[in-house]
Amino acid sequence: MNIVVCIKYVPDWEAPASQFRIEDSRLVPAPGIAYRISDTDDEAIEAALQLKEKHGGRVTAISLGPASARDGLKHALAMGCDQAVLLDDPAFEDSDAAGTAAVLAAAIRKLGDVDLILTGRQAADWDQGQVHAGIAEFLGLPAVIPARHIEWTGSEFIVHRIYEEGYEEIAVKPPCVVACSNEIAEPRYPTLRGIMAASRAQIPVWTAADLGIDPGRVGRAGRRTRVLRLYAPQVEAKCEFIEGENPEEIAAKLVQRLREEKLL
Amino acid sequence: MTAEARGIVAIIEPADGPAGALTAEVLGVARRLGNDLNEPVTAVVLGETVAEVGPLWEFGADKVIRVVHPLLAEFNLDAALGALEPLIRRENPNVVLMAHTFQGRALGPALAFRLQTGVATDCVDLRPGAGGGSLVLTRSILGGNFRAEVVIDTRPQIVTLRPKAFPPAEPTPGRTGTVEEFRPEPDPVRVRQEVRRRIQEAAAEGVRLEDARIVVAGGRGLGGPENWHLVEELASALGAAVGASRAVTDAGWVPTSLQIGLTGKTISPDLYIAVGISGAVQHMAGVSAAKTIVAINKDPDATIFRYARFGVVGDAKQILPALTREIKKALGKA
Numbered sequence: 001m002n003i004v005v006c007i008k009y010v011p012d013w014e015a016p017a018s019q020f021r022i023e024d025s026r027l028v029p030a031p032g033i034a035y036r037i038s039d040t041d042d043e044a045i046e047a048a049l050q051l052k053e054k055h056g057g058r059v060t061a062i063s064l065g066p067a068s069a070r071d072g073l074k075h076a077l078a079m080g081c082d083q084a085v086l087l088d089d090p091a092f093e094d095s096d097a098a099g100t101a102a103v104l105a106a107a108i109r110k111l112g113d114v115d116l117i118l119t120g121r122q123a124a125d126w127d128q129g130q131v132h133a134g135i136a137e138f139l140g141l142p143a144v145i146p147a148r149h150i151e152w153t154g155s156e157f158i159v160h161r162i163y164e165e166g167y168e169e170i171a172v173k174p175p176c177v178v179a180c181s182n183e184i185a186e187p188r189y190p191t192l193r194g195i196m197a198a199s200r201a202q203i204p205v206w207t208a209a210d211l212g213i214d215p216g217r218v219g220r221a222g223r224r225t226r227v228l229r230l231y232a233p234q235v236e237a238k239c240e241f242i243e244g245e246n247p248e249e250i251a252a253k254l255v256q257r258l259r260e261e262k263l264l
Numbered sequence: 265m266t267a268e269a270r271g272i273v274a275i276i277e278p279a280d281g282p283a284g285a286l287t288a289e290v291l292g293v294a295r296r297l298g299n300d301l302n303e304p305v306t307a308v309v310l311g312e313t314v315a316e317v318g319p320l321w322e323f324g325a326d327k328v329i330r331v332v333h334p335l336l337a338e339f340n341l342d343a344a345l346g347a348l349e350p351l352i353r354r355e356n357p358n359v360v361l362m363a364h365t366f367q368g369r370a371l372g373p374a375l376a377f378r379l380q381t382g383v384a385t386d387c388v389d390l391r392p393g394a395g396g397g398s399l400v401l402t403r404s405i406l407g408g409n410f411r412a413e414v415v416i417d418t419r420p421q422i423v424t425l426r427p428k429a430f431p432p433a434e435p436t437p438g439r440t441g442t443v444e445e446f447r448p449e450p451d452p453v454r455v456r457q458e459v460r461r462r463i464q465e466a467a468a469e470g471v472r473l474e475d476a477r478i479v480v481a482g483g484r485g486l487g488g489p490e491n492w493h494l495v496e497e498l499a500s501a502l503g504a505a506v507g508a509s510r511a512v513t514d515a516g517w518v519p520t521s522l523q524i525g526l527t528g529k530t531i532s533p534d535l536y537i538a539v540g541i542s543g544a545v546q547h548m549a550g551v552s553a554a555k556t557i558v559a560i561n562k563d564p565d566a567t568i569f570r571y572a573r574f575g576v577v578g579d580a581k582q583i584l585p586a587l588t589r590e591i592k593k594a595l596g597k598a
Contacts, residue, residue: 013406013407014544016409017406017409020406020409020410022410025412027405027406027410096382097373097383121527122527124406124407125406126405126412127385127386127403127404127405127406127407127526128373128385128386128403129369129385129386130373130376130377130385132373133370133373133374133376133377134373134377136374136377137374137377137378138377141456142341142342142456142457143341143370143374144341144370144457145369145370146366146369146527148520158460162366162520163339163366163367163462164365164366164466164474164529165465165466165521166462166464166465166466166519166521167462167463167465167520168459168460168461168462168463169459169460169461169462170457170459171457171458171460172456172458173456176456176457182510182514182527183513183514183520224376224381224382224416224417224418225383225384225414225415225416225417226414226415226417227412227413227414228400228413228414228415229412229413230405230411230412230413231410231411231413232409233404233408233410233411235571237571238573239559239569239570239573239574239575240573240574240575241569241574241575241576241577242574242575242576243577246586247578247582247583247585247586247587248586248589248590250576250578250583250586251583251586251587251589251590252590254558254574255587255590255591255594258535258558258574259594261556261573263534263535263556264502264535264591264594264595
């Protein structure tokens with residue numbers, strides 16, 4: 001089974017807001033902030049590796065530049081992916097979800113012979129949850145989002161898709177796109193051997209020309225959406241702390257305050 | 265699609281029903297936009313599950329289109345796309361709105377790519393652009409630490425709306441409109457996925473988390489799943505629904521359907537009691553509509569206290585049993 005995992009390498013989304021500043025409607029992370037494979041993309045890698053371990057095949061990790069995304073791909077290789085490709089070209093800069101999906105779809109087409117394409121459910125920086133849908137539509141494939149379990153029966157994938165009340169069992173034939181939720185798998189830590197091998201691995205770079213992409217369809221030129229303004233919402237702290245000698249006293253005071261506020 | 269795109273389409277969530285809270289929110293936004301832009305509002309209902317259209321008119325729809333096809337009995341992304349693509353092309357609307365539910369998360373982006381247009385997901389605010397231009401859409405990014413105002417330059421502008429972020433429409437009793445049926449012929453070849461069964465994990469009885477007036481939620485600060493009963497006992501004393509942070513649903517203490525936050529449920533209770541939850545922005549994204557937050561946490565510097573109205577610094581294992589007893593006493597259940 002040949003699986004492509006699309007990953008995004010992003011600044012630590014759990015860093016405090018003070019670690020970012022806004023410049024020309026762009027979010028600029030502080031120098032030295034850690035970069036990580038986006039939340040749920042690492043779970044997607046793990047899901048791919050587990051399928052491969054069960055059914056054989058090849059796992060390829062791909063990421064849209066910049067060049068620093070190479071470190072994210074090295075991590076994917078260290079976890080156990082068989083190969084990685086960096087998609088980087090000045091023409092890709094400033095792509096929105098449509099441009100990003102167009103580049104990833106072109107790369108997947110170039111890789112060829114793919115049974116399953118995995119992504120995270122939404123990137124931890126922009127929280128959009130669009131790219132999986134774009135890849136599916138550009139390639140004419142079915143998509144399932146968000147998945148918390150995936151298995152291969154020999155003829156089809158059974159994907160557990162989360163909905164409000166539980167999950168649905170969805171049967172879908174390959175090739176297909178599945179956007180993974182965090183429940184799908186616990187990402188493994190790379191082994192020392194994996195890290196050594198990854199550090200020696202060659203990661204090819206594919207450009208717009210390599211992918212046969214019209215530069216007018218991607219990057220700034222290909223945007224369907226524009227960012228007008230970024231700002232930090234203000235939170236006004238107004239917490240009233242309830243204190244007491246023991247839990248009983250605290251509980252009694254809290255209940256009294258809630259009753260005064262007519263919340264009970 | 266071209267510049268003459270006109271009209272606001274609201275896609276109704278079948279599970280929510282014609283008079284449901286999400287329907288009221290989405291039609292509320294649609295109606296206000298319709299008034300501001302002087303454009304008609306069309307409610308689109310997938311499948312035949314919604315029999316009654318009266319409430320849709322009363323919430324502000326001028327026209328209701330029922331999309332009828334056997335494959336639409338329950339949500340199937342491929343079938344929904346196959347049905348909606350020709351309908352939206354025919355209607356050629358300016359804006360397509362839907363709730364950012366698990367249906368909307370799948371459908372919004374997919375429909376946008378099918379129609380070769382742009383989409384803004386999980387919007388928390390919107391307003392008409394200057395001079396009738398593109399809508400200005402507010403999204404939360406980096407989990408909620410920042411907000412972005414974005415515009416969509418293509419048509420239709422597809423927008424998924426965060427539940428509970430917009431005021432619901434006030435029904436106008438007796439308001440009527442038109443209704444029609446649309447019978448698509450989705451290409452069966454393109455329906456490549458099949459929903460085999462649905463497994464309901466959320467408690468079938470009791471209050472739904474999304475609708476609950478009081479919610480008690482637990483996080484990692486409880487120490488372990490063996491202490492979860494403390495959350496349930498407090499909730500039961502209050503008649504509240506139980507929720508959880510992602511840390512504990514990930515750890516498998518409780519089912520995913522209890523998860524509150526950016527990738528889980530959005531709630532809007534009058535009272536939210538967060539126990540052992542640190543208050544990461546990704547969690548707070550799901551509770552921003554809560555009216556009053558009570559936080560119980562060992563760590564006096566926990567972020568949750570920035571959002572809380574009342575705070576208790578202490579060990580949940582000691583505070584919760586005392587609080588449950590005190591509440592039973594207060595509510596005459598002791």
